[in-house]
Amino acid sequence: MLLPKQIEKYAKNGYLPGIPILSAPEVKHFNESCHRCCGVEIKDGIRRQASNRVKPFLLYPWASKLIRHKGILDAVESLIGPNIFVFHTTVWFKNAGAGNYVPWHQDATYFGLYPYEHVTAWVALTDSTLENGCVEVLPGSHNSGQKPHRDNRDELAMLSRGQTLSINLDESSGVPLELSAGDVSFHHTLLMHRSAPNKSRAPRIGIGISYIPTHVKHLTKTRLSATLVRGVDRFGYFDKEPSPKKENDEAAISAHAESLARFQEASESIPEMKEIH
Numbered sequence: 128m129l130l131p132k133q134i135e136k137y138a139k140n141g142y143l144p145g146i147p148i149l150s151a152p153e154v155k156h157f158n159e160s161c162h163r164c165c166g167v168e169i170k171d172g173i174r175r176q177a178s179n180r181v182k183p184f185l186l187y188p189w190a191s192k193l194i195r196h197k198g199i200l201d202a203v204e205s206l207i208g209p210n211i212f213v214f215h216t217t218v219w220f221k222n223a224g225a226g227n228y229v230p231w232h233q234d235a236t237y238f239g240l241y242p243y244e245h246v247t248a249w250v251a252l253t254d255s256t257l258e259n260g261c262v263e264v265l266p267g268s269h270n271s272g273q274k275p276h277r278d279n280r281d282e283l284a285m286l287s288r289g290q291t292l293s294i295n296l297d298e299s300s301g302v303p304l305e306l307s308a309g310d311v312s313f314h315h316t317l318l319m320h321r322s323a324p325n326k327s328r329a330p331r332i333g334i335g336i337s338y339i340p341t342h343v344k345h346l347t348k349t350r351l352s353a354t355l356v357r358g359v360d361r362f363g364y365f366d367k368e369p370s371p372k373k374e375n376d377e378a379a380i381s382a383h384a385e386s387l388a389r390f391q392e393a394s395e396s397i398p399e400m401k402e403i404h
């Protein structure tokens with residue numbers, strides 16, 4: 128569990144910098160598994176993000192294990208309470224020397240969740256540095272609410288719609304979250320953050336796991352699914368997702384496709400995005 132002063136810092140700043148949580152053998156296992164399953168993008172022609180890098184816990188037993196890691200869940204429970212869903216997960220895989228980047232954004236913009244209690248645990252499977260394009264945050268920026276974004280058609284922008292904050296930002300107050308492999312950072316859904324291209328000679332890999340308390344609602348008409356990873360769900364706002372029994376499990380592949388299709392439909396009608404366009 129986190130210490131009270133860490134919880135206070137998260138409330139004040141909107142993030143916690145890297146906490147060492149994964150052991151060295153775990154980093155090796157998850158890094159190798161991630162390379163094997165997500166190293167090469169599988170594009171489905173609709174989404175900008177490769178389908179094997181979105182919600183991989185519905186496809187691969189190793190990812191299903193990662194989202195249930197006790198050390199990560201203990202920290203998450205300290206921030207959002209004991210009843211926890213995984214709502215989403217993205218493998219942020221930046222190849223060596225790749226120009227891909229993540230523009231300044233707030234995660235809440237494209238999730239359509241309320242209240243704003245979603246927290247992302249960003250799990251470093253390699254070191255993450257300024258040179259290889261670590262996440263950078265604007266401390267305290269989660270306190271000023273949801274801000275307008277615009278779509279960004281740049282193919283190198285890694286977000287599903289290339290969402291980019293369309294307000295003036297004081298980038299000079301940005302803080303890089305430099306992490307060692309095995310560290311996990313945590314950020315609030317309204318925290319403004321971004322990451323630059325990977326200028327190093329090795330891949331930079333992080334897995335962003337989106338956790339929500341079970342009382343959080345999704346605001347669009349599409350009914351979404353989520354995975355209960357701790358506690359109980361007394362609300363029934365989401366359909367429960369099955370876990371993969373093995374890699375290339377046919378049932379898991381169709382559950383994953385179904386979940387992504389619903390997410391895609393919902394993201395087209397997120398209220399924040401509607402107001403903006």
Ligand SMILES: O=C(O)CCC(=O)C(=O)O
Pocket residue numbers: 219229234247249260261262320321322333335
């Ligand atoms: O990994 C990155 O470069 C960006 C991550 C991010 O935007 C997120 O986890 O919300």
